[in-house]
Amino acid sequence: MATARRPQDVPKIDETNRVIARGETYASIDDVVSQPVEETPFKTPRWWFVGITIAGLGLVMYLVSVIKLLTTGIGAFGNNQPTAWGFFIINFVWWIGIGHAGTLISAALLLFRQPWRTSINRAAEAMTIFAVVCAGLYPILHIGRQWVFYWLFPYPNTFGLWPQFRSPLDWDVFAISTYASVSILFWYIGLIPDFATLRDRARHSFMRWFYGILCLGWNGSTKAWQRYMRAYLILAACSFPLVLSVHSTIAMDFATSQVPGWNNTIMPPYFVAGAVFAGFAMVLILIIPLRKSFGLEKIVTMRHLDNSAKLMLATGMVVVYGYFVEVFMAWYSGVEFERYMIFNRMFGEQDAWAFWALIFCNGIAIQPLWSKRVRQNTTWLFIISIIVSIGMWLERYVIVVVTLKRDFLPSSWGGFNPTFWDFSLYFGSIGLFFTLWFLFVRLLPSVASSEMKELVYHDSHHGSDYFEAARAEEFKEKGLPV
Amino acid sequence: MSAVTAYTTTANVAPEDLYGVVAEFTTVEGIMAAAEKAKKAGYKRMESYTPFAVEGLDEAVGHEPTRLGWVVFWMGITGFATGFFMQWYSNVVFYPLNIGGKPLNSWPNWIVITFECTILFSAFTAGLFMLGRNGFPRPYHSIFNTPGFERASRDRFFLCIEARDEKFDLDETKDFMETLDPVRVSEVER
Secondary structure, X not given: OOOOOOHHHOOOOOOOOOOOOOOOOHHHHHHHHHHHHHOOHHHOOHHHHHHHHHHHHHHHHHHHHHHXXXXXXXXHOOOOOOOOOHHHHHHHHHHHHHHHHHHHHHXXXXXXXXXXXXXXXXXXXXXXXXXXXXXXXXXXXXXXXHHHHHHHOOOOOOOOOOOOOOOHHHHHHHHHHHHHHHHHHHHHHHHHHHHHHHHHHOOOHHHHHHHHHHOOOOOOEXXXXXXXXXXXXXXXXXXXXXXXXXXXXXXXXXXXXXXXXXXXXXXXXXXXHHHHHHHHHHHHHXXXXXXXXXXXXXXXXXXXXXXXXXXXXXXXXHHHHHHHHHHHHHHHHOOHHHHHHHHHHHHOOOOHHHHHHHHHHHHHOOHHHHOHHXXXXXXXXXXXXXXXXXXXXXXXXXXXXXXXHOOOOXXXXXXXXXXXXXXXXXXHHHHHHHHHHHHHHHHOOOOOHHHHHHHHHHHHHHOOHHHHHHHHHHHHHOOOOO | OOOXXXXXXXXXXXXXXXXXXXXXXXXXXXXXXXHXXXXXXXXXXXXEEOOOOOOOHHHHHOOOOOOHHHHHHHHHHHHHHHHHHHHHHHHHHXXXXXXXXXXXXXXXXXXXXXXXXXXXXXXXXXXXXXXXXXXXXXXXXXXXXXXXXXXXXXXXXXXXXXXXXXXXXXXXXXXHHHOOOOOEEEEEEO
C-alpha cells in the first residue's frame, strides 16, 4: 500500500476549477479518500473530537427534551390552540427540506449525466439520511401518544381499523417512510464497492472483518458491475421523483387545508424549490469544512462549490418568485382573509420582523452569488449558506406560526409562546444531525471512490479539452483558480 | 503496460482443485483488448474483475444483458396495484365511510400512496435483486485466492479464464494469457 497521507502533513493544495484536479490516479483517489477512515483511533484529528463532543452535548439535550416530552406531555411545549403545529412542524419541514438536495445531487444529477456530482454525492446522501432521521422524529414526537405511532401504518390489528388514506397526514407517513428507506438503500448500495476497497486495504484484521461484512463479499466481477450499474440507475430514477413528491406531499398537508395562506396551489412547487435551496445551503456548510480538513481539495474542487452555489441561487430565485406569487394571489383572490394574512405577515405588529428577516436571508443575501468571485470564495459561500439556512427556518416559522395565529374569526386568534423545551428540542436535533455526521466522516468513506475512478478514466480519455481550455483562459484572466 | 515483464505464479495444486488462470492488467484498454481476444479465441467461461464499472466490458467478456430492468418494471406494476388495492379495499369494501357525501372510490386521494408504493416496490426490487442475483452476501470466492487480488478494488484489472471452460487446458491457456500483455499470470486455487 502506498504511504498514507495525513491532512496536517499535506502542503497547501492548489485550488482548481476542473471537476477533478489534473494528475489524479485511481490509487491516489483511494489513498486520499480512505486515509481518514483507516487512521487508528488515537490518530483521529483533534477537531473531530471537539466537533463530536459539541454535537454529542446537543444530542444529550435532544434526549432530555424527548424525555421531558414523554413524561410531561405536549403541554410542556409552546404549541396550543390556535397554533397547534408550532416548532415541531417548522423543524420537521425544515429538516426534510434540507435532505432534498442530497437526493437531487445523487439521483437527478446522475440521470442528467453531470460528472461533478460524483465527488459530493456520498456526503450529500449521508446528509439526506441524517436530515430525514431528524425530520421523521418530529411528527412522531408531535402526536400526543408517541408510543402508538405505529397506528399510522396499515397493519393487521384487532380493532379492524385502517388508517385514513384520504388524509394528507397519512400520505406523509408513506412518503417519508418510502423516502427514508429508499435513500438508505441507495446510499448503502453506493457504498458496497467502497467497503470492498477498505476491506482490501485494511491493515488490521478487525477492519478487514468489519468492512468485509459490510461489503457483502463484493469482488468487482463484471457481471456484478453490470447488474450493479443497472440497479443504481434504476434507484436513481426512483429517487428523483421522490425528491419532487415528498416535499409536495408535505406541502399538501398545508395546501389541502382551508387556512388562508395555506390553501394555495403554489405550495407544492414552492416547497420543493425551498427544499432544494435549503439543502444546497447545508451541502455547502458541510462540504466546505470537510474538504479542507480531509485535504479533499483535488477531488471536491472549486467547481463543485461554484455549481452548488449556482443551484442555490437558481432555486432561491424560484422561492423569491413564490413570495411574489403569494402576495399577488392574496390580492387577486379578492378574499379578505387572504389579504389580511399577507398584510399581517408584512406589517403585523407581532411578526413582521420574521417576514422581513426571511426576505433578507432568502432574497437579498443570495444576490452576491451572481458574482463568480463570491462563488469562488469559500468564506463568503459558508456565510451565505448559514444565512440561507436561517432564512428557510424563518420561512417555515412564518408559514406555520404567523398564519395560524390569525386565521378567520378574530375571536379565535391567539398567540404562540415557544418554551425552553421548544428551543432545546430544536438545537438538540441539530446536535443529533451533527453527531451522525461526525460518525459518518470518521467511519465511512465520505467520497464515492469507485465512482471517482470512473471519472478519472473518463477525464483522461474523453475530457473535453477545448472547453476546458477556454474556461481556464477566462478564469486565469480574472485571477481565479484554473 | 509492456514495460513490466509478465511472470507466472503457479499454484501447484491438483487439476481438480484449480479454479482458473488469472491475468492482471494495469489499464482499461489492456483488459478490454484481452477480453476481446479471449472471446475470439473461443473461451466462454471467463470473468473480469475491475475496481469500477468499465463500459462495454460486459459485452467483451460475453455476458448477456441483465434482465433487472424488466423485473423492476413488473414489480413496480405490482407495487402500484398493491397500493391502490389496499386503499380501495379499505375505503370502499371493508370500512366504507361517508364523508360529506363524497364518493367512496375517491381515487384522486389515493394517488400519493399508490405512487409511493410503486417506488418502494421498484427500488427495493432493484437493490435486492441485484444483491441476490450476484449471490451476496458471499464472504468466500475462489477469485480471492489470486495473488495481488486486493488491488482489484484499487487500480488493477483482472481477467480470469475458468477451469470449467471446455477449451481450458492449463498450459495452453497460460501461454495464451501471456500473449495478452499482462503484468502477471497466476494459477488460482478453488
